[in-house]
Amino acid sequence: MKSKLQLLKDIAEFLNEETDRDTMIEGALKLLVDHSEFETGWLFFIDSDGNPELKAHYRLPPSLEKEGYHHLCEGKCWCVNKYNNRELERATNIFVCSRLEKARMAYPGENNNITHHATVPLLSGDESFGLLNVASPDTEQFAKDELDLLESVAFQIGSTLKRIELNAQEQENMIIRERQRLARDLHDSVNQMLFSIGITSHAAKNLKDREKLSDAFDSIENTSKHAMSEMKALIWQLKPIGLEEGIIDAIEKYAGLLGLELEVSVTGFYDVPDNVEIGLYRVMQEGLNNVRKHSGSNQAVISIVSKPDELLIGIKDEGIGFDQKEKSGYSYGLGNMKDRVKKLGGMLDIESKQGEGTSIKVSIPRGES
Structure with a gap:
């Protein structure tokens, strides 16, 4: 006893x-x-x-x-x-x-x-x-x-x-915030593209010039492809995470859906619990979303450095950057990332200047995470 x-x-x-x-x-x-x-x-x-x-x-x-x-x-x-x-x-x-x-x-x-x-x-x-x-x-x-x-x-x-x-309440709040974010993304992107297709289609009915009519159809086709790509990216975020082939394979596929050229580097032995890997994948997803929407660049770099006491994640682009003192679409998009990193017991830092791109650094403690 x-x-x-x-x-x-x-x-x-x-x-x-x-x-x-x-x-x-x-x-x-x-x-x-x-x-x-x-x-x-x-x-x-x-x-x-x-x-x-x-x-x-x-x-x-x-x-x-x-x-x-x-x-x-x-x-x-x-x-x-x-x-x-x-x-x-x-x-x-x-x-x-x-x-x-x-x-x-x-x-x-x-x-x-x-x-x-x-x-x-x-x-x-x-x-x-x-x-x-x-x-x-x-x-x-x-x-x-x-x-x-x-x-x-x-x-x-x-x-x-x-x-x-x-x-449990916080998890429910996170789900609600995620749904609200996806709803905003759907409204801001796909909804506007569909509206554009509708306007162009209506205008095309009255066109008699074959060259202008062809241009209108090209515009409808391109906008439709863009809307389809956007919808696939949003649906991907709603689907259960497919990390069976590893986080690198999953994030590369996601970058492809976004139309981004992604370079990934891994240093050290990457081995983390499932809950941490899922959290990190969501953080990377959000980082790539920000690159595509706000950076003005179609290229991104993700680095993973595994140390005995911590895991370091870097997400970098060479885009237009932003002034960290001012609110912007990019800075608003960091909220979800910060919440997820905090849940993992980690820290998130960001460096950005207008015209010099953006660098996001995440550190997650190893061990009992």
């Missing part, structure tokens, strides 16, 4: 790495029970209407597992009532639990001598998520140090639940 401090440290390290709610609560409950005096545990989430839902359990006695956890989840519950009335703030011994008593009576000899339990709310600031319950055989009440341990673990779980919730 681990010391209280060691157990809290191990649970904290586990929680810091988890991003999935269900995996997190199951793993934390298992760690708590496996390395403490507690023999079993179960956890309820309670919604805004006060309805509890069993979300995790570990080493339950058979009497509580019977009939689809009927006796654990059904009937009156002192803990839930106190929680819903906001009268439960700390870890507490429960001296009479009707649910445990009914399970014992329904299945004599199958409760593993568990007749009482302790409970603690899962809190984060003013927000509450549910209840964590623990029990042990032949134990009617737990000592203060055991309740303190339970309360500390509940606080850790509550804080992690809030973090995961905030991360």
Whole structure:
């Protein structure tokens, strides 16, 4: 059995790495029970209407597992009532639990001598998520140090639940921003090109000069090809990322869709986790979008330098550049890149002057990224 401090440290390290709610609560409950005096545990989430839902359990006695956890989840519950009335703030011994008593009576000899339990709310600031319950055989009440341990673990779980919730909200916000950006791109490019095709087609109806009519058809054809290329690039961004052949192959194909001549160089051994590679690919995509739209150049250079402690990405063009003190289409396009790099724990720097091109440098720490 681990010391209280060691157990809290191990649970904290586990929680810091988890991003999935269900995996997190199951793993934390298992760690708590496996390395403490507690023999079993179960956890309820309670919604805004006060309805509890069993979300995790570990080493339950058979009497509580019977009939689809009927006796654990059904009937009156002192803990839930106190929680819903906001009268439960700390870890507490429960001296009479009707649910445990009914399970014992329904299945004599199958409760593993568990007749009482302790409970603690899962809190984060003013927000509450549910209840964590623990029990042990032949134990009617737990000592203060055991309740303190339970309360500390509940606080850790509550804080992690809030973090995961905030991360999910931020991911949703990023998706919304991405959709808005694609909608703007669609409106600013393809929509205008289609409008141009419509105007040219309408005007061509009244042309009698064969040379002018031929010019109009050439204009329609070229604009249509440009619109098709633009649509392919936008659809590519919406499709699942195809990195099966590696990030270099994927970004070269994307550059081709944009009509850019791309030079790619790699220094060092490139090996990163999938989530980092996807993030870097999106950053490169955004960088190439900016080159095509704002640089006035059809050429770009991407460099990847892999070091033991960091990964360096460079995106450079020899285009018209821009004044960094002034807002421009190019500078607006950097917002998504900065957000993505920040998510990877990295930094983004930009150097640009009018008439001298633009250079974007990204650094991502290696290791646990």
